Amino acid sequence: MNNNIKYRLEFSKTDRMIFIGHLDLLKFLQRTMKRAKLPIGYSWGYNPHQLITFAIPLPLGMSSVGEIVDIQLTQRMDRDEIKNRLNENLPEGISVLQVIELEFRTASCAAAVAYADYCITLYKKYDNFDEIINKVLEKKEIYIERTVKKKTKTVDIRPLIRSICVDNTGDVTEFNCNIATGSQGNLKPEVLLEYIYSLMGESPDMVRIDILRGTLYTEEEGVLLPLCPEEEFM
Amino acid sequence: MLKEILLQVEKPARYIGNEINMVIKKPEDTDIRFAFCFPDVYEVGMSHLGLQILYYFLNRREDTYCERVFAPWHDMEQKMREMKMPLFALETGDELKKFDFVGFTLQYEMSYTNIVNMLDLAGIPIWSRDRIEEDPIIIAGGPCAYNPEPLADIIDMFYIGEGEVSYDRLLDLYKENKKNGGTKEDFFEKALGVEGIYIPKYYDVEYNEDGTIYSFRPNNKKAPSVIKKVIVKDMDKAFYPDKQLVPLIETVHDRVTLEVFRGCIRGCRFCQAGYVYRPVREKSTDRLLKLADSLIENSGHEEISLISLSTGDYRGFKELAGELIDRYAEDKVSISLPSLRIDAFSLELMEKVRAVRKSGLTFAPEAGTQRLRDVINKGITEKEILDGCKLAFDGGWTRVKLYFMTGLPTETDEDLMGIVHLSDAILDKFFEIPKEERKGRPISVTVSSACFVPKPFTPFQWTAQSTVDEFVRKQRFVKHNMTRKQVKYNYHEPELSSLEGVLARGDRRLSKVIVRAWELGAKFDSWSEFFNYDAWLQAFEDTGCSKEFYANRERSYDEILPWDHISIGISKQFFIDEMERARAGQVTPNCRKKCAHCGAASFGGGVCFE
Numbered sequence: 001m002n003n004n005i006k007y008r009l010e011f012s013k014t015d016r017m018i019f020i021g022h023l024d025l026l027k028f029l030q031r032t033m034k035r036a037k038l039p040i041g042y043s044w045g046y047n048p049h050q051l052i053t054f055a056i057p058l059p060l061g062m063s064s065v066g067e068i069v070d071i072q073l074t075q076r077m078d079r080d081e082i083k084n085r086l087n088e089n090l091p092e093g094i095s096v097l098q099v100i101e102l103e104f105r106t107a108s109c110a111a112a113v114a115y116a117d118y119c120i121t122l123y124k125k126y127d128n129f130d131e132i133i134n135k136v137l138e139k140k141e142i143y144i145e146r147t148v149k150k151k152t153k154t155v156d157i158r159p160l161i162r163s164i165c166v167d168n169t170g171d172v173t174e175f176n177c178n179i180a181t182g183s184q185g186n187l188k189p190e191v192l193l194e195y196i197y198s199l200m201g202e203s204p205d206m207v208r209i210d211i212l213r214g215t216l217y218t219e220e221e222g223v224l225l226p227l228c229p230e231e232e233f234m
Numbered sequence: 235m236l237k238e239i240l241l242q243v244e245k246p247a248r249y250i251g252n253e254i255n256m257v258i259k260k261p262e263d264t265d266i267r268f269a270f271c272f273p274d275v276y277e278v279g280m281s282h283l284g285l286q287i288l289y290y291f292l293n294r295r296e297d298t299y300c301e302r303v304f305a306p307w308h309d310m311e312q313k314m315r316e317m318k319m320p321l322f323a324l325e326t327g328d329e330l331k332k333f334d335f336v337g338f339t340l341q342y343e344m345s346y347t348n349i350v351n352m353l354d355l356a357g358i359p360i361w362s363r364d365r366i367e368e369d370p371i372i373i374a375g376g377p378c379a380y381n382p383e384p385l386a387d388i389i390d391m392f393y394i395g396e397g398e399v400s401y402d403r404l405l406d407l408y409k410e411n412k413k414n415g416g417t418k419e420d421f422f423e424k425a426l427g428v429e430g431i432y433i434p435k436y437y438d439v440e441y442n443e444d445g446t447i448y449s450f451r452p453n454n455k456k457a458p459s460v461i462k463k464v465i466v467k468d469m470d471k472a473f474y475p476d477k478q479l480v481p482l483i484e485t486v487h488d489r490v491t492l493e494v495f496r497g498c499i500r501g502c503r504f505c506q507a508g509y510v511y512r513p514v515r516e517k518s519t520d521r522l523l524k525l526a527d528s529l530i531e532n533s534g535h536e537e538i539s540l541i542s543l544s545t546g547d548y549r550g551f552k553e554l555a556g557e558l559i560d561r562y563a564e565d566k567v568s569i570s571l572p573s574l575r576i577d578a579f580s581l582e583l584m585e586k587v588r589a590v591r592k593s594g595l596t597f598a599p600e601a602g603t604q605r606l607r608d609v610i611n612k613g614i615t616e617k618e619i620l621d622g623c624k625l626a627f628d629g630g631w632t633r634v635k636l637y638f639m640t641g642l643p644t645e646t647d648e649d650l651m652g653i654v655h656l657s658d659a660i661l662d663k664f665f666e667i668p669k670e671e672r673k674g675r676p677i678s679v680t681v682s683s684a685c686f687v688p689k690p691f692t693p694f695q696w697t698a699q700s701t702v703d704e705f706v707r708k709q710r711f712v713k714h715n716m717t718r719k720q721v722k723y724n725y726h727e728p729e730l731s732s733l734e735g736v737l738a739r740g741d742r743r744l745s746k747v748i749v750r751a752w753e754l755g756a757k758f759d760s761w762s763e764f765f766n767y768d769a770w771l772q773a774f775e776d777t778g779c780s781k782e783f784y785a786n787r788e789r790s791y792d793e794i795l796p797w798d799h800i801s802i803g804i805s806k807q808f809f810i811d812e813m814e815r816a817r818a819g820q821v822t823p824n825c826r827k828k829c830a831h832c833g834a835a836s837f838g839g840g841v842c843f844e
């Protein structure tokens with residue numbers, strides 16, 4: 001046991017910073033915390049490392065406004081102070097949106113994360129996109145083939161989709177979806193896109209599609225709760 | 235468009251800048267835009283200390299914005315060419331043509347084709363004479379600039395020496411000239427008066443029938459007949475950044491670097507760096523500790539590396555290392571000490587700093603016999619190496635790396651056998667330890683041999699380099715005799731070293747060979763997956779230049795060498811004397827033991843006045 005205080009940070013990763021991969025981001029945040037002179041908690045042992053846990057890695061190339069990371073500090077600090085000190089030390093493209101203090105026993109964000117919002121922009125206009133999405137949502141089961149470690153298996157992804165809503169008013173096609181994300185069940189937005197495009201008889205050109213990850217949620221008795229709730233909900 | 239491209243290339247973070255401590259300025263608020271170009275891939279360039287220093291040095295001027303440019307990896311280059319996207323600087327993303335200066339750092343000869351490639355990608359004419367008023371001024375510096383001639387037709391002006399000295403004056407002149415409506419030509423002529431600046435087009439070369447140089451003369455009254463390098467006299471007063479660019483992706487050396495001193499007291503006769511950076515100039519321990527603190531504070535790095543040509547020679551080394559270890563234990567900052575000689579003290583230190591895993595211990599005897607080590611003035615004896623190994627084995631180190639060179643002047647097969655004997659002796663030292671007392675993993679000895687490349691401004695500048703065939707024979711000979719299974723033998727590609735030998739001692743006729751090799755597809759030559767020897771051979775043939783003339787020919791002392799108009803402050807006579815001492819197997823003591831009066835005292839500082 002240690003006397004560390006746990007904090008949960010929500011941050012955005014956008015613009016040029018989307019090209020930083022997960023492991024590099026980890027190192028980058030560790031250095032940022034050092035520069036910000038936070039009283040960082042370290043693990044024990046011969047090779048101590050900073051205690052830091054990500055909810056779920058963000059793939060390179062994807063933007064996010066809802067990344068979650070849990071950190072441990074050796075002293076209690078004002079949440080705004082943590083946020084400000086970090087933001088002063090972060091380059092354009094990454095910024096801490098909010099900080100909450102956790103009870104020590106709270107499950108780590110990696111264990112808790114269950115769903116994520118995504119906002120997906122297709123830089124092409126598909127007039128019948130509403131219909132296609134309705135078709136998707138009407139289905140009771142959606143079997144797709146997935147190859148994991150050279151073995152192909154069929155999985156039903158329908159239970160992993162909570163909602164999809166389309167905004168087809170602009171000159172591009174945009175939709176929001178809430179899908180399973182985490183160790184309990186995980187649907188990659190690319191896989192969903194692949195399926196939707198197959199219904200249109202096309203395959204997605206990922207270079208011309210923007211994916212923005214939004215809020216990450218945990219699930220309690222069927223209800224989704226943001227992993228990093230805003231103050232008034234606490 | 236950039237985003238689209240970046241989604242399709244390997245390691246896109248190479249091209250986005252945005253690192254910690256990146257300098258952000260509005261170009262329109264500055265008078266001078268300087269593109270610092272490193273002609274290799276991002277991860278290599280960002281690990282280079284000179285870049286870090288010059289970047290902040292130039293940017294400390296309010297009127298100047300220095301940005302960075304690296305050689306795009308081949309996948310990126312292909313996309314850029316497809317999309318007709320010109321080479322850009324990381325800070326603003328602006329193309330190189332918008333800059334006043336495009337500056338290349340010349341760290342190794344085998345990066346020259348990348349320079350040509352980068353100019354081409356930027357849409358800037360490759361030949362200096364083809365550039366117009368609107369094109370940027372192409373300037374180059376760094377260790378290879380001490381023989382600038384192979385790039386003389388490509389680069390507009392060379393900076394000979396350390397950047398901190400003359401850049402302010404040069405940039406002031408540029409700004410003033412621009413304000414007064416002067417042309418580029420006006421600026422070049424004025425720059426002839428700046429110490430350390432060499433502008434090749436103001437010099438004419440004539441050749442003898444045998445291809446050697448007949449005369450090398452200025453064709454402009456203002457052009458100095460000899461250009462002497464400029465160096466910092468007092469390292470404590472010289473500029474050094476208190477921060478460092480911290481890359482967002484892993485680079486070759488992912489750490490803070492603290493330069494302890496410049497130069498080297500040792501005088502190994504094959505080592506160009508050991509001569510061109512003379513004399514040794516140290517920073518005070520006080521200053522180093524202060525710098526270390528701010529560098530770590532401003533970077534958040536978990537490792538600090540003490541850099542110099544031979545860090546253990548720093549007079550305050552014990553004090554400095556001890557203090558750093560004490561200071562940073564708490565903050566989990568580790569200290570790395572490359573280029574240490576192995577003795578009881580350094581082993582104890584390494585134990586403390588944990589920077590070297592128990593696995594690796596490095597010795598650089600360079601030659602296999604004491605005779606040859608005396609020839610090259612490498613002051614390390616077999617006994618020292620074996621004693622060091624014994625200490626290391628007792629401490630649990632079981633992996634030994636040995637660095638040698640083949641093709642050294644006067645080398646015989648006996649010397650090559652010496653490489654085998656020395657590695658065997660090290661093994662025996664290990665097996666002398668009773669089995670039950672041996673610590674760590676099973677012993678392994680890795681022997682690497684590089685191919686010797688004679689370099690300008692060394693006593694060996696006149697000697698013939700071994701041919702590729704000779705190198706191959708020597709490597710086979712060593713390999714054949716290296717019979718013990720615990721010894722692993724690695725060797726360098728002789729083709730690459732042979733070309734390096736050509737470019738290192740080349741004259742200006744080689745500019746066309748470099749460009750031709752690039753036309754035939756050569757780039758990233760120092761990367762074995764790209765190295766294209768055939769393109770180079772073809773380039774020599776197409777341009778009518780002889781590779782052997784440059785690499786494998788012994789020069790006489792009275793020949794005009796292509797770099798004779800450059801002065802590093804050491805007299806030619808000193809090098810001749812050193813060459814003769816080498817032939818006689820006589821060693822020359824290091825600067826601290828006894829001054830050899832090389833001439834570097836003329837700079838008025840450093841070890842010559844300790």
Ligand code: SF4
Pocket residue numbers: 512513514825826828829830831832833834835841842
């Ligand atoms: S003048 Fe003497 S002390 Fe100075 S660099 Fe030369 S040999 Fe060393």
